[in-house]
Amino acid sequence: MHCRSCHDCTARGFAICAALDETELRELAQLSRHVRFESGATVFAQANIATSFFSVHAGTLRLYKLLPDSRRQIVGFALPGDFLGLPGLPHHEFSADAVGRVTLCQFPKESFATFAEKRPQLLRRMVELAGHELARAQEHMVLLGRRSAEEKIASFLIGWRDRLSGIGRGGEILPLPMKRLDIADHLGLTIETVSRTFSKLERDGVIQIFASGVVLLDTPRAEALSAGVS
Amino acid sequence: MHCRSCHDCTARGFAICAALDETELRELAQLSRHVRFESGATVFAQANIATSFFSVHAGTLRLYKLLPDSRRQIVGFALPGDFLGLPGLPHHEFSADAVGRVTLCQFPKESFATFAEKRPQLLRRMVELAGHELARAQEHMVLLGRRSAEEKIASFLIGWRDRLSGIGRGGEILPLPMKRLDIADHLGLTIETVSRTFSKLERDGVIQIFASGVVLLDTPRAEALSAGVS
DNA sequence: TCCGGCGATTGATCTGCATCAACAACATCT
DNA sequence: AGATGTTGTTGATGCAGATCAATCGCCGGA
Known part of the structure; x- marks a missing residue:
């Protein structure tokens, strides 16, 4: 290594x-x-x-x-x-x-x-x-200053996807090596709100949650949330 | 000019x-x-x-x-x-x-x-x-992500004071050329919350409000709030 | 002087997210 | 297999700050 x-x-x-x-x-x-x-x-x-x-x-x-x-x-x-x-x-x-x-x-x-x-x-x-x-x-x-919890999560996922693909690590599944608490502390939320929002996005068919990350099922919807067009 | x-x-x-x-x-x-x-x-x-x-x-x-x-x-x-x-x-x-x-x-x-x-x-x-x-x-x-309204305002005032004194514009009165709405949009708050928080800080004897700015009456208190030691 | 508009303040109410609490899913150790 | 710790999910409740609304002070223009 x-x-x-x-x-x-x-x-x-x-x-x-x-x-x-x-x-x-x-x-x-x-x-x-x-x-x-x-x-x-x-x-x-x-x-x-x-x-x-x-x-x-x-x-x-x-x-x-x-x-x-x-x-x-x-x-x-x-x-x-x-x-x-x-x-x-x-x-x-x-x-x-x-x-x-x-x-x-x-x-x-x-x-x-x-x-x-x-x-x-x-x-x-x-x-x-x-x-x-x-x-x-x-x-x-x-x-941090102007977006709802749902927009924050969607924005984070889209931004993370873009960064990974920018260094040649794009793929079907979007790996999330950090913990929920890290995501919460990055987005100015609590761990519970992060968890609830992930669940909501999954219920709405926007993402699918795996242990190692998520898959974006409805990318346009996620991008719209991310752009703030909710 | x-x-x-x-x-x-x-x-x-x-x-x-x-x-x-x-x-x-x-x-x-x-x-x-x-x-x-x-x-x-x-x-x-x-x-x-x-x-x-x-x-x-x-x-x-x-x-x-x-x-x-x-x-x-x-x-x-x-x-x-x-x-x-x-x-x-x-x-x-x-x-x-x-x-x-x-x-x-x-x-x-x-x-x-x-x-x-x-x-x-x-x-x-x-x-x-x-x-x-x-x-x-x-x-x-x-x-933006981790502080209360009161801490945000105190932080903003202390930070603004330090920037002004850094360019030789320090003084007794701290001029605030921007409007309340600007402060709100900078701190991730609404104009009403900014106004209320200014009022609270004045009631508590931390600042005194003038049309053109504020005077810091209790600087240590403001700095404590700014540092997050509330 | 009165009027109209803008910015700031204050009050009443609502709500999104935090907080508190329980539990589930797994992994690691004994 | 059972015990224990770690991470994530879900539910019930509370509250900080948003929203809705009224009022005030001030300035400039008719």
Whole structure:
């Protein structure tokens, strides 16, 4: 399960590495090391000093912020190709832990910064990735602030489907590796409301629920709910 | 009210311009033009093709997304020094309009991209700004998903105070140029709940309400609410 | 001065989702 | 097989905030 070279990396196409040529790729590989985390393990924690950046190689992570009284908001899920860490901010802004087994490329912060400094291509790619991330965050604000439970669930399913197909993981069944509680904390709902809403969507023939995920039976209906045309 | 040179620009210190030397600044000024919008005017609209980037010079803008049925989520307010527009995304992801009178520096997208391409300093600054923006967006997700109305209002006031003082606009009275409806659409509430919550905070001696803004009377209490220690 | 409109406030009522509670479906261990 | 823990589902009830509605203050225009 260890990746011996960047050349045949499955995340190569969508990660920041896409901005690099063969030589640079080898150079960057020198700085990096592969790390693996088992299900539930914490990769880094909010407010800790960030000493590394990461690029997700395989698996899913939940990224979340906690309030002092332990309310939790999952600000996003990270998938292969996603970059974790923000240049210019000394601390981690959120915690990250593994949903199922995860592998990552780890880059020491300073050496990565030095490497990136003189490579406008890479910097542009990073601006671009940050921009996409920001756009997703803003879309999620609409969801959290202005949508009903049913729209939230439908939106989440459609968005998750699109992200997976964007990294070549589309398929008939939509895998949901995270737990109901994770979905609830991502959508600003409780676990009971998530469960009830899944059940309602199944009763209405929009989805079919399996242990490992769901199948979208009535995609147009789900997309309409997701778009907010209820 | 027209800014004749970047040299004495009041937003110079916090805008992307901070990453440039005198020569580059003059060169960038060649590409830019100053534009002004009256209160309520739309600077650009969601889903339109983005032909320009902007840097806010003076005033406040509301940045928002609309659902088809006209529900609105204000994803943020832009202040002097903020950069509007995301390289790598062809369309505007949100609409922006002026809250009160606003002046901006406008940069044609391609010429700005060409200018930035070979200036790693500027690119790094943009990554940094995007990172800060992203961190703010994530903090706002916590607010939208996991906080009570009272915490939302307190959080908003404290956050607004901090942003203003960050650009040298701190003061006894905290100006709120936006309307109650804007605040409601920013915090995922209704106008009535915003009004009631302001009233409650005033009754409790936390704030004092004026036409133009509020004064924080019990800052520690407001900060506690804002932190979620209710 | 009166009128009309806009924004803000306040009150009465309703409702979507949270909360509280029980239970079911499975997996893991002894 | 039985005991125990974990995750998910479903039902009953409560409440924070939405909705509906009235009123107020203020400003600008006739």
